[in-house]
Each structure stands twice: as C-alpha cells, then as structure tokens.
Amino acid sequence: MDFSLLLVIAVALSGIVYLLDALIWRRRRRERAEKAEADTIEGLDPQSREKLLKEPWPVDYARSFFPVLLVVLVVRSFIVEPFQIPSGSMRPTLEVGDFILVNKFAYGLRLPVAHTEILDVSEPERGDVMVFRFPEEPSVNFIKRVVGLPGDRIRYEGKQLYINGEAVPKVLLEEAPEASPQQLLLAEEMGDAEHRIYNNPRDPGPQLRTVVVPEGHYFTMGDNRDHSNDSRYWGFVPEENIVGRAFAVWMHWDGGFPSFTSMRRIE
Template sequence: MNFALILLILLLLSGAIWAADALFLRKRRAADAKEPWWVEYGASFFPVILIVFVLRSFIVEPFKIPSGSMIPTLLVGDFILVNKYTYGIRLPVANLKVIDLNEPQRGDVMVFRYPEDPSLDYIKRVVGVPGDIVAYQNKRLTINGKPVPVEQVADYLHPERLYYSEQYVEKLGEGEHRMLNDQDAPPFIPHPAQFPHRDNCSYNSAGVICTVPPGEYFVMGDNRDNSRDSRFWGFVPDENIVGKAFFIWLNFGDFKRIGSFR
C-alpha cells in the first residue's frame, strides 16, 4: 500500500473542498444555514492532513522494524523515526530529489525502497558508498583493501529462539555498532540475483567482492547471516533512498528500548 499516495489524494480532495467552500459555497449559503456534512468534514480535516503530509514527506516518517535482519541494533517490533531531509529534500510520491544536502555515509542506518519491489521499504546499514570496493570474505568486511576494525564481545542470546550468535563491535565510518555472525552458517552467498551492475560483483566460496557504482550504495544487515541485502540483490540507487533512521520511539514489548538508538 502506497501510504504517501493515499495521503496526497486525501490532501488534494480535502483541500479542494476547503477552497471551494472558502471561495464560493460559503457565500451562497444563508447566514443561518448549516454546512453540508461533506463540506464540514472535508474542510475540517484539510489542515490536519496538511500537517501530517508535510511532516511525513519532508521531516520525519515512522517505520516499524518487520524482521530480525538488523539485530542487535534494531529488534522486531521497534518503531523508529526516519529523518527525511538528511540526504536531501525529495518530492513526495515521486521521490525525486529537488534539494541536495548530504550523502549517505558508511555506518548510517538507512531506509530505502527495495530495488526489486519499490513498493516495499527496507532498512539496512550503509557499508559501501560510490567507488568503494567492498569485500565480504569469510565473514569479515574489507573496504578498499582495509579490514574494518572489529572486536569480539560476549555472545548474543536471541531471546525468542534461544540460541547464541557471535557478537562483535564493528567500527564503520565515524561510529561503532554491534553485529552478529553465526558459526554454523556458510560464508558463501547462495543464489544471488541478476541485479543491475551485477558485473561489478565477484562471487566465490568465501563470499562476495563488489565495486559500488556511481550514485548507488552497498548495504548490509547487522545480523549478517540472517539478512538478505546487497550481497544477494545488489545496490541501492540514490533515487530509492527514503531517509536516515535515528530514533526508537516505541516498542510495546520493551519500553526500555525507547531512545536506545540514534
């Protein structure tokens, strides 16, 4: 469901009713006449819809984490806020960038339209920016020939499935984050798709090596062995970017998680 398109249609309809009433209909009604129900509701909802549309389109958008691909950073059921203007101002629905502000950086947690089905929003961590050579070999990440620093910490217990994953603190870009590996998962990438710029990637028994094309990004989940990401379906083009995730505002199962991510 394209909620942005639905919101735009409601905005245009309620705005047309509000304008028609303000410019024409109100003048033709008797002073003591009651507004028709469709005018009353349409005109009263217009400012509310306008505020929601502006906030959601240009400032922040709520997003619910649907899967465990970003564990341990983000858990299933986390409700997060996505900054819509960090990477530039885009037109609603068309997602066309009209004001260029910043570019995604390595380490950013980014929401984007899934390249294989743009009706779906995905969330992953930016690993490679345009021009980078990203190598994920034997479950270790290298960028432009330099290994990304990692430090192993205590294993992570998945509370719902009751099994442990190896846990590391990884320094990517200017910040650090935790990521997981499963010992029993193979390092190779099974059945990668035939995505655009597929020739930029080389697959082998140890994993994958990719050169990131101009205007595109290589993204991965923090739950490395339980994430379908750029290793499988390719790069994220700039026009698919929605925004930068920065804040957990609700989790019904664990209120302590509120504000735990930035």
C-alpha cells in the first residue's frame, strides 16, 4: 500500500469538496434559507433556518480534515518523514524496532508519488545513512549507509572495504559484544565521521571485485556487514530512488511499551 498516494488522494478529494462548498454549495444553502424565510409570513424559526444552512456530512468532514491532511502531506513529503526499522541490517547503528526521522529535503525536494525532483539542494555524501526505494521493488523502502559515490571504485574482500583502491580504516572495539556475541564490533572511519559495524568472523560473507559506481547512482551497504541485503547483491541505487537522509532515532518499540530512552542522532 502506497501511503503517499492515499494521502495525496485524500487531500485532493477533501480539497475539492471544500472548494466546491466555498464557491457554490454554501451560497445555494443560503439562497434556499432566504427563499424559505421569504415564503413564510412569520419567518423561519431559528431551528429550521439552522437546518437549512447546516453543512452536509461530506462537507463537514472535508472542512475538518483538509487542513490537517494538507499539513501532514507537506511535512511528510518535503520536510521530515518517520520510518520504523524492520530488520537488523543496520545494527549496531539501528536496532529492529527503532523509529527514525528522515530529512526529506537534504538531497533535494521531490514531488510525492511521482518522485520528480523540483529543487536540487545537495548530493548524498559518503557515510550518510540514506533511505531509498529498493531498485528491484520501488514500493519497498530500504535504509543503508552510502559508501560509494558516482565514479568511485568499490571493492569488498576478506571483510575489508576498499574505496578507490584504499582500505577504509577500521579498528576492533570488542570481541563477542553482549548485544551480538557471535560477532566482532568495529569502528569504521569514512571521511571525517566514524561509525560502528559488525563482522561475523565465522562467516566468509560476500566478496566483491572492483566495480565502478555509474553517474547518477550510489553504492550502499548495511552496517551489519554479514547480514545485509545491499548493493553487493543487487547493484546501485539510482538517484531518482532517493527518499532522504536518516538523522535521528526518536523512539524504540519492540512490541512492549514504547521507549524514548534511546533517542539519539544517527551517525
């Protein structure tokens, strides 16, 4: 189900009803009330007049919901959109059940549903955590880390990421961390930023010979390197599939009571 499409339809329908009432139907109700009052000797009683002027339920609902739906559409399409993390592919950065906020204008403003860019703001940077529409199934949103920019040469062998022939620096922080005892916890440097990743020493994982990122595309990987369905398997992310940059976790919910203690910026 495409929620953006449903929201656009709801805004359009409620807006049309609201506009028709403002331009046509409201005047007709007043005219009927004035005619009925002129046709009676003693005039209409307040109850009868109120009944003739009363808005039909579709108009009442449209007037109530149109402004709310319009604000939600604008905020969700052009400013910020919430998402829930459904899988562990971005652990330890993001856990299953984290609710995140995604900056929708960080990489340019795009029309809802059509996804056409109407304002170019900036481009994704290496190390960004990006939400995008899965190239093989655009109705599904993915979240991964951008590791390759257009023109970059990417290689991944022996659990080591290489960008343009240089190994991306990483250091071991902990063996068998409590949150994931079967893995290694490492800190990886990408540009001026540092983030944490998991590697499974018992799993050889995927190997990727050098590929060149095409213009207008990006190479992405999950921080849970041996448990992530990412560009190593299905290729590059087209620029037109970009949704936005994830920048904060605002809530965690794993089926029990929601928790706000894990609020944090996404690095």
